[in-house]
Amino acid sequence: MPNGSLDKFIFSKVDSASLTCQKLYEISLGVARGIAYLHEGCDMQILHFDIKPHNILLDENFIPKVSDFGLAKLYPLDNRIADVYSFGMLLMEMASQRRNLNPHAEHSSQLYFPFWIHGQLAEKNDEVEMETLVHEETSELVKKMFITALWCIQLKPCDRPSMNKVVEMLEGDVASIEMPPRPSFYPNDDMIHRDSNHSSGSSGVEEDTSNPLLKFSG
Secondary structure (H helix, E strand, C coil), rough: CCECHHHHHHHHHHHHHCCHHHHHHHHHHHHHHHHHHHHCCCEEEEEECCCCHEEECCCCCCEEECCCCCCEEEEEECCCCCCHHHHHHHHHHHHCCCCCCCCCCCCHHHHEEEHHHHHHHCCCCCCCCCCCCCHHHHHHHHHHHHHHHHCCCCCHHCCCHHHHHHHHHHHHHHHHHHCCCCCCCCCCCCHHHHHHHHCCCCCCCCCCCCCHHHHHCC
8 A cells, every 4th residue: 555554644753744634534434434344334244353553554545444354353243342442542543643542641641641632522622732733623523533532432332332323423513422421441440530529529410321322323
């Protein structure tokens, strides 16, 4: 593939190896459509199991191709195991143009980037403070990518959208996508996070544990 793999375009600091936010969004949508086809467009569901920037190749027009099926397996269509989580992490890296784990972070809250970006979106719904966000249109695209990614990396698989739903979210209006719960590493991490908020003087209103994404399904 003439333009090689995606990783050099989202992690490189060289100007000649950079892509616009619009182009990164188009690539992310192409990858989402490709994975959705693997999951639901065939007689048997094909699970890739290795979705990452290095395995996304770009042709001369930067059309993405999912590559390296060495770990791929066939599953019945009703099997809920999927590549959604991995795509969410990929989408997070594409939107931020940085790795999700930052060992040089100044604060522990910034060590895992999805935690930090969820806080930014939850507190400042009008804009995400990133150096790459210059125009309002670009900001809306990146915000949509971030919110979609946060849905994809929910800890419980049942809380994650299908890849067809991911495509629908990326194609749609960001205003129609509700904020997902804060991502967590462990099953009780969200509970600990809420308890700490209550002890620090929050309103004490019990958080709704239903999945608002279901309101937009179908």
